[in-house]
Each structure stands twice: as C-alpha cells, then as structure tokens.
Amino acid sequence: MAQSTAALETPSAETAGGTTSTLARVTKYTLVRGVTLFITVMIGVYLTVLIANMGGYVDEIRRGEIRERVSIAVMNDPALRNLPGEEKRKLIEERIRLEEKRLGLDQPFLVRSFRFLRNAITLQLGRAQYMTSDSGSRQVRLIILERLPPTLLLFGTSNLLLFFISLAVALNLSRRYGSLLDRIFVALSPTSAAPGWFYGIFLILIFAALLRWLPFGGMVDAPPPEAPLDYGRSVLEHMVLPVFAILLSAIFVSVYSWRTFFLIYSSEDYVEMARAKGLPDRLIERRYILRPTLPTIITSFALTLITLWTGAPIFETVFNWPGLGRTLFQAIGLFDTAVIVGSTVIFAYLLAVTVFLLDIIYALVDPRVRIEGSGGGS
C-alpha cells in the first residue's frame, strides 16, 4: 500500500479497432478482459488442483484409508467370519478395487487432474469426504454456497466502508495538509503493518473479554433469534468487531497514501490554473483532482480487495466467522481435498470477479478506453 503512490501501472486495455461508439468500445474491452481473466482463472485453478493433490499424494492417503475401512468392514462382517483367510484377502482386494474405481482413483493423475479442472470450472465441485453443510449435505457446492454469504457480507461491508471513509478522509486531509489531524494520520500509518486479525485479537480482548460489550466471535447468537429483526441486530452486533478490525488495520495507510497521492496531483499545473481562475474548492476537488485520479484509485482499491480476500482464512478463524475462509481452514484440518480445492477455486473466482468488476468500472471512467479507444498499451 505504501507504494501505491508510486506509479501504479494501469491494466492494459487492448486496442480497439476503428469503432467509434463508446458502448461498443467498452463492451469490447470488457469482453477481452473477461476472456483473459477466464484463461487466467483456468490456469490458476489448475495450479491449485496440482498443489492440492500434490501429484497424487493426497490420493495415497485416501487409498490407505479405503484399505483400512474395507478391511475392517470385511473383518467385522459376521456373514464372512467363516471364510478362509485367503478368500477373505481376495475379497478385500476386490472391494478396495471397486471402491477406488467408484472414487475415480484408478485413472492416472493427469487425467484426473483435468477432470477435476473441468468440474471445478463448471462449479461441479464434487462431494466432500468428511465435511457436511449445515443442512446435512455432502455437496461441496452446497457447503460453499452456504458459507459464501457471511464472507461476502463481512468483507463487502468492511471494504466498502474502508474505501469511502479513507477517500473522504484523504480528500479532507489533503485540503488541510499539515494540520494536527493530518500529522496524526501520517504518524499512525506505520501501524497498518499489522494485519486485521492481529487487531482483531486486541479488540476481542478489550471489548469482549474485558468490557463484555460485544461477543467474542461467531455471526449470530446461539440459538439464533427467531424474529428477523432480532436476527439482524444480532448479526450487526457480531459484525462490529471484525469490521472495526479491518478498518483499523488498513485505514491509516490507505488514508496516508491517498492523501499523498491527492497532494501530488493537486500541485499539477492544471489544478493551479483552476485555482487561479478562482473555482470553488469543491469543484476543483471533484473535477480536477478526483476525476483524473479515479482509474488509479480503482486499481489500487482492487489490490487492497485482493489482499483482504486472501487474508480471509485467518481473519475468519480468529473471529470464528462461519465464512469461506474458516471452511477452508477446517477442510485442511480434515484433509478434505474436495472442499479445499472447491474453496480455493471459489477464492480464485472471487478474486477474478473483483478484478473484472473493477475493470468494467475502470473502462467506464478511464477516458483512454472510453473516448480514444486505445489503451495505455502493454
């Protein structure tokens, strides 16, 4: 974040042909970006599958488990007790073979990995080995869909708050450059070196353990309140600490870098010119500072979002937030390959969707895409 003041390279916009309509250009840009991102996600997901399966290492563990389970089942089956040892062993081998075939373990890893990739891309995420959704289903898709809304709620809220608050404060500070408040924000910006969960621990300590004002973690009271209004209030209450933790960890540095960024821009000649013309401050801010810097702001916002998304597993674990991140962490504890790959795929998708959405906004606000039709070039 500290370096966001340095030249933030804008995403490359592919050159559009001779079309002149803004809509067509934006659509084309969006499409090209969409396809590029999709290919990127494919490669990313395939890498994830490779890492998750460790070139078949996880399969070995699964094979071992199948062998043990089948052996125990056969040994404990009273109907088979009188079978001679040799036959029993044969039966066990046969059942293991069937079970491995059923789980698709008999195909070579390369084939399986591509099948896994196809399924992952189409969100057919398979069945979990151990985990179940709250409704009792083993479908990874259902498990993830169940956990996605809390994550979106938490990170969506805090990111939007972070974005708008820090923009507003940064603009304000750049106007009152050198004031006490400004100096306080500059002095506090190094505190953002610590991630959100770290502040989370402190906040839990103060507001949950010492003062007992707010809950330690979770998303709603247990048992969840019946009335929707009470339910909402409870969720809000549980959200205060995590949202505050994210804000605390990111706001100072983001205010600092944007304030610096605005200050650099407000010394541009055309801003001085506007000032000399006697335009009101608000107008100068809106039209001469905010407007030209908007593409950069959006790009840097995308980077912040990605960082925050990525931190979800630990953040949600600390706050016991029943979201995707904690699911991933739990799945890893249980060696549930399907869920691990599923959640990592969803994470990759979330990153891609974030980047894509911001790209569209970017295309809409960047005059180079909108008017000239030729991008910054790569």
Add this chain to the structure above:
Amino acid sequence: MGTTLKDTLRELRKYPSALAGLSVILALVVFSAYTLITIPYQEAITLWRGGAEIWYRLPRNAPPAWINRFRSEKLPDTLILHSAEGGAEKATQPMSSGQIMIDLTYTFDFTADDFPRALALYFSPVYQEKAPFVSITWTTPDGRELRIGDFAVTRGTVFRFEQDERLQRRLRRQVGDYPAHVALFMQPESDPPVPLKGTYTLKISTVAFEEGSDLDAEFISYGQVYGIAGTDHLRRDLKIALMWGAPVALAFGLLAALGTTVTTMVIAAFGVWYSGWVDDLIQRVTEVNLMLPLLPILIMVGTFYSRSIWIMLGVTILLSIFGGSIKTYRAIFMQTRESPYIEAAQAYGAGDVRIVLRYLVPRIIPVIIPQLVTLIPTYVFLEASLAVLGLGDPVLPTWGKVIQDAQSNGALYKGLYYWVLEPAGLLMLTGLGFAMVGFALDRIFNPRLRGL
C-alpha cells in the same frame, strides 16, 4: 555507496519516527544475538518440546511476576528450594547404630497477599535396600508447629500437600476445611482466609538406615506468578518462546523480503531488456499469480507437505515473486532503458546480462529499499498468521505459536491476557519498527513525497 549511506542516515535523522524505528530494529537485533548465544538452537527446541520432566517446577498458566508492580494485592511468586543447590540447611549426623540422621530445614519469607496454588516436595534419596524415613513439620511465623506427614521415601517419591488424605484430615481438625496450600499459610480463624506474612520453616527430619545413604529434597511452592514472561498451559516458561521468536521473525521477514524484492527486480529488468515474448510471458505469469490466493495455498502446503518454516519461506517467496510490484518496477525500467548511458554501455560492447545486472538493476535500488523495509513486517506477520492457524514450524518456538496456544486454550476467555499480549506486543513492536523506518526511507528516496 558509502557517501549515499551516510547521506541517507543524515536524512533519516530528520524523522523522529525513523530514529525510533531504527532503535527498535537495533534492539531486536541485539536481543536476537543474545538469544542465539544464551539459548542455542538445539537447547531451545529441547526445552520447548520438553514435557513435565523439564517443566514440573513451574506453575501452569502463571502470569509474569512483574504484574505485581501494578497490583496493590501482591500475588505470590513461585518458590523453588532445592537442598542440593543450597536451598535448605542440611545437617547430617551419624548415629551409633549405623543409622544416619539427616535434617533439611527450608526457611523462607512469605509476603504476598494471596495464597500459592500448590505445594510439593520432590525427594531424591540415595539408598541400597531400605528406604529412608522422613517426618515433616511446618512452622508458621506465629510459632505454631504443624505436622505434615511421616513416611518412607523411595526413589521418585513426590509428596503433594493437597493430595495427601491424612494431612488434609489433620489440617481440617486443626485449622479448618481448606486445601493445604491455604491452610498452611492462613491466619488462624480468618474467614475468608487471609495469608499470614512472615518467615515460614519447613523441616524434614530423616532417618536413613544404611551406610552411605543420603537424602535431598526439592520444595516447590507453586505461586500465582512466575518469571519475567509467565508460563503456559504446559508449564513452559514463555520466556524461551518470546526470546526465540525474535531471531525467527527477523530471519523470516528479512529473507522473504529480500528474496522477493531482489528476484522480482531482476526478473522485471530482464523482461524489460529482452522485451518481446519474455516480457509477455512475465506479464501473463504475473496475472495468473495475482489470481492465486497466497494464504490458502500456503495453508495447503503446510498441511500436505511440510510445516517447516524454511519450506514455507521458500513457497512464500516463490508465490510473491510475480506480485503486483513487478508492474511498478517494469514501469521504471521502461524509462531507464531509454537512457543514454545504457546506449553507451551497448556501444562499448557490454553483454545483455551485464547491462541488466550492472546498469539497469542498480538504477532502481532507491525505489527498492523503502519497499523492502516496509515488506519485512508483512512477512513477519505472515509467519505469525500461519502459526496462529496452527501451521507454525513444528519444532521452533515462535511468537505466532504462542498466540496460537493462547487462542486454542481460550486465554482471552479465561482472562490470561499476558499470554496473548506479550507475543502480540513484540510482533507489533517489530512491525512498527520496520514500518516506521520504511515510511521515512520512502520519503527520502522519493523526492516527490519529501515534505508531504
């Protein structure tokens, strides 16, 4: 280079926060060096992974002793008196019948306003066949004498005051129905019990029956506080983890930050210099890499492969090389490539590698240094994050692992705040130290920011 360094330092002096940060870093380095010398690697691991045989002397979950400074009611410290180490007065007297009388007298002052948690005696007798016989008495400051017990001690005998039925019965009769560590220290007739301050004496009178027999005993009064760092749920002294956390954090942070920035820089430089498909490839790889969620992948590697801190370090570097900063560097190299001095180098026949490494890369160092310093805390916290998720190095004690132990044992619910605050405070200090220096360096090396 020498002059630039001097200039930088002179510039840094203008920023008080940078000076504070520098002194924090310096202190951490000294602290790490001290740790490495006093507790060597192998010893730290043995201690931290050791069980009850190493840590039986310490109380469980005891806050550090210095919290007494902030309390009006002082909590009792842990008292360890070993007769073999001069903790007790030892009098040996041979008798005519071949028996030996050994008297061990433990004298200590008790000044706390609360009771200790438990009392125990660990005996280490020396004998051939017939175990020595001990009689233990307890003398309070007001002169009362209480009989603790009479029994034979074999090797490995441990006398736990609270768990001895006969002692409890006797104390119930004489003092009241309280556990031994309360009954022995309380003022008579006080209700609720108030500790009696003063000098206590514990006397062990031994009769040993064989020639050459001996007896030593260790008296431990498990207090409510211990040492400068306190202890955890396994009675381990947190001092070890807190001390060892410093070199580990510094090493991880520095290596990861250096590894990523230097590699990223060199790759970006080669990409720009060769341009064409090399550059395109680097750009595409970066885009894919940005799409890979770093923490989930690190978690996967930690669970499936190895939790060794060095493997994690390698994977972190590998995944961060093609990070967002490659684009920043690229933009700078693009400008530098057009400089006349590069053309001059080409004219005298410098090779590609030479131009990249000797002419392009050095140009970007001013931009790199602040970034490198600000990156260090990121990686320090990343290591802690992994540890908090239970994926810390399996053998090394680190700050993150202490936080994880505390979290998984519900330290915050139970009010054991020191357990979380100590490692968290050190992490924060480290993070702030590097971040403050990094921010100041950023302003010094980027003239556009100067004065802002």
